[in-house]
Amino acid sequence: MDLLEYQGKQLFAAHGIPVPEGRPATTVDAAVAAAEELGYPVVVKAQVLVGGRGKAGGVKLAADRDEVVEHATAILGMDIKGHTVHELYIEAASDIDEEYYAAFVFDRSAKKPMAMFSKMGGMDVEAIADEDPEAMRMLHVDPLLGFQDFHGRRLAFEAGIPADVIRPVGALLAKLYETFVAEDAMLVEVNPLLITKSREAVALDAKVTLDGNALFRHPGSADFGDKGAADPQEQMAAERGLTYVKLDGNIGILGNGAGLVMSTLDVVAQAGGSPANFLDAGGGSKAEAITQAVEVILSDPKVKAVLFNIFGGITRCDEVAKGLIEAFSQIQPEVPFVVRLNGTNEEEGQRLLAEANLPNVHTETTMDGAAAKVVEVAKAQGVAS
Numbered sequence: 146m147d148l149l150e151y152q153g154k155q156l157f158a159a160h161g162i163p164v165p166e167g168r169p170a171t172t173v174d175a176a177v178a179a180a181e182e183l184g185y186p187v188v189v190k191a192q193v194l195v196g197g198r199g200k201a202g203g204v205k206l207a208a209d210r211d212e213v214v215e216h217a218t219a220i221l222g223m224d225i226k227g228h229t230v231h232e233l234y235i236e237a238a239s240d241i242d243e244e245y246y247a248a249f250v251f252d253r254s255a256k257k258p259m260a261m262f263s264k265m266g267g268m269d270v271e272a273i274a275d276e277d278p279e280a281m282r283m284l285h286v287d288p289l290l291g292f293q294d295f296h297g298r299r300l301a302f303e304a305g306i307p308a309d310v311i312r313p314v315g316a317l318l319a320k321l322y323e324t325f326v327a328e329d330a331m332l333v334e335v336n337p338l339l340i341t342k343s344r345e346a347v348a349l350d351a352k353v354t355l356d357g358n359a360l361f362r363h364p365g366s367a368d369f370g371d372k373g374a375a376d377p378q379e380q381m382a383a384e385r386g387l388t389y390v391k392l393d394g395n396i397g398i399l400g401n402g403a404g405l406v407m408s409t410l411d412v413v414a415q416a417g418g419s420p421a422n423f424l425d426a427g428g429g430s431k432a433e434a435i436t437q438a439v440e441v442i443l444s445d446p447k448v449k450a451v452l453f454n455i456f457g458g459i460t461r462c463d464e465v466a467k468g469l470i471e472a473f474s475q476i477q478p479e480v481p482f483v484v485r486l487n488g489t490n491e492e493e494g495q496r497l498l499a500e501a502n503l504p505n506v507h508t509e510t511t512m513d514g515a516a517a518k519v520v521e522v523a524k525a526q527g528v529a530s
């Protein structure tokens with residue numbers, strides 16, 4: 146799970162990393178109120194889950210109230226690389242002497258966390274790598290020993306930063322590692338790591354990715370993320386505990402098991418269709434879960450046809466049929482369905498569907514046949530509508 150800058154900074158502050166004082170704001174009025182509280186000058190910063198906000202005009206210095214109004218108005222609603230700005234962070238402005246780069250990431254091949262540090266901060270990490278690959282200093286951290294003082298000193302010496310800031314930078318790195326471990330993060334990045342005019346080290350930006358599978362250990366972090374940007378179908382699916390990913394096509398897909406759903410997407414694409422989503426109803430899905438899944442799929446207005454591809458193992462085909470029949474009684478879908486039921490209780494499932502005689506539901510026996518059929522009926526829908 147990716148965190149907005151100010152959410153990452155909340156975690157940083159909780160672990161003793163120096164960050165400028167700031168307040169989130171979702172309206173121009175709230176931005177002004179925050180700035181008045183902090184005192185001028187402030188920085189108005191777009192809160193979106195993408196880097197390069199500065200270059201895109203999403204980070205602006207404001208010397209007074211009028212400038213806060215001007216920048217907050219311009220930045221709220223702005224599109225930054227496809228991300229709409231729903232929220233701002235108003236932060237006390239900092240005096241910049243130098244900008245460094247610092248991060249901890251997992252190096253999966255080494256099975257260890259890796260520290261990264263460069264004195265060329267502020268710009269994209271890719272740009273640093275392009276400009277001078279040697280400028281990025283890296284070292285692995287033994288997870289049992291942790292990040293030691295000598296690690297910090299070594300990175301600082303190798304990167305060639307001035308002697309007077311080695312100590313504050315080392316201290317910040319140690320706390321950053323502590324944050325990385327304690328919060329079950331996959332990535333913590335500080336770019337720029339700022340050296341102020343008074344030669345203090347401060348985290349001026351924060352990019353934090355938490356391990357979603359460890360969230361149960363961090364109930365306080367559950368509300369993080371960019372709520373305003375959540376896709377309505379994905380949000381609906383998450384609330385129902387379904388594994389759903391929105392895609393940009395028009396054929397709704399439901400299957401059981403991630404592998405089967407992935408191959409269903411491929412087969413539909415091969416048949417000339419374009420899937421609208423990935424939805425794994427999971428193993429052992431009961432009728433109610435199927436009904437809820439159908440609601441999520443159909444809430445996407447682009448969907449012109451739906452394909453059910455069920456391979457019954459733990460999942461029973463009769464339960465899937467019951468769920469589909471229930472969905473039809475509750476929501477009367479207007480788009481055609483193609484259903485392929487194969488495996489456990491297949492005959493019972495087919496019998497229930499035949500008995501229910503649902504309008505516009507086609508059954509197929511093979512995956513290829515079902516894919517071809519759903520592409521055909523989706524195209525016919527396109528022509529009709």
Ligand code: GDP
Binds near residue numbers: 195238349
């Ligand atoms: P990013 O572009 O999305 O990485 O956003 P950052 O938070 O890193 O900000 C981009 C740049 O804006 C920084 O590298 C700084 O040069 C500048 N900046 C951000 N905050 C301040 C501030 O308080 N004072 C000054 N003078 N510049 C700032």
Ligand code: MN
Binds near residue numbers: 196197336337350
């Ligand atoms: Mn940055």
